[in-house]
Amino acid sequence: MAALEESLGFLIADVSRLMRRSFEQNLTGSSLTLSQARALAHVARNEGCRQVELAERLEIKPITLARLLDQLEQAELVERRPDPDDRRAYRLYLREQADKALADIRTAGAAIHVTALQGISETEAMVLASALRKLRENLSSR
Numbered sequence: 037m038a039a040l041e042e043s044l045g046f047l048i049a050d051v052s053r054l055m056r057r058s059f060e061q062n063l064t065g066s067s068l069t070l071s072q073a074r075a076l077a078h079v080a081r082n083e084g085c086r087q088v089e090l091a092e093r094l095e096i097k098p099i100t101l102a103r104l105l106d107q108l109e110q111a112e113l114v115e116r117r118p119d120p121d122d123r124r125a126y127r128l129y130l131r132e133q134a135d136k137a138l139a140d141i142r143t144a145g146a147a148i149h150v151t152a153l154q155g156i157s158e159t160e161a162m163v164l165a166s167a168l169r170k171l172r173e174n175l176s177s178r
Contacts, residue, residue: 051152055148055152056070058147058148058151058152059073059144059145059148062143062144062145062147062148063140063141063144065140066137066140066144067111068137068140068141071104072104072107072108073137073141073144074094075090075094075101075104075105075108075114076108076113076114076130076134076137076138076141077138077141078090078093078094079108079114079128079129079130079134080130080134080138083128083129083130084127084128084129085127085128086119086122086125086126086127086128087101087102087105087116087125087126087127087128088125090128105128111133111137112131112133113130113131113133113134113137114128114129114130114131114134115128115129115130115131116128116129117129
């Protein structure tokens with residue numbers, strides 16, 4: 037069996053940490069923090085979602101998300117709209133200005149992928165992605 041520091045869990049955690057750090061470095065010039073970028077990207081993928089749903093997806097407390105959304109609203113990137121089905125809830129939508137921020141996020145992400153996948157063939161990258169999706173599925177079903 038592999039040494040403890042080379043176990044799958046440690047490798048995944050290390051790669052995740054290094055990718056986050058690299059993402060932050062590649063986002064220089066943008067006013068977004070990593071947390072704000074994550075929230076904005078999730079709103080873009082799930083536009084119209086409720087705040088509580090987004091907090092669950094991001095695995096953060098609703099109050100923490102509320103602060104992030106306040107910042108994104110102040111930057112005119114996101115807007116909250118009342119939920120027609122629940123007067124206590126809000127749904128999240130992108131503003132026009134979000135397009136540039138999302139382009140910056142995509143550019144930073146693409147740069148990270150180029151660096152991270154150096155020396156890995158397209159076939160190996162596809163197998164890795166497939167295996168990680170299966171791991172996510174296995175762990176999500178619990």
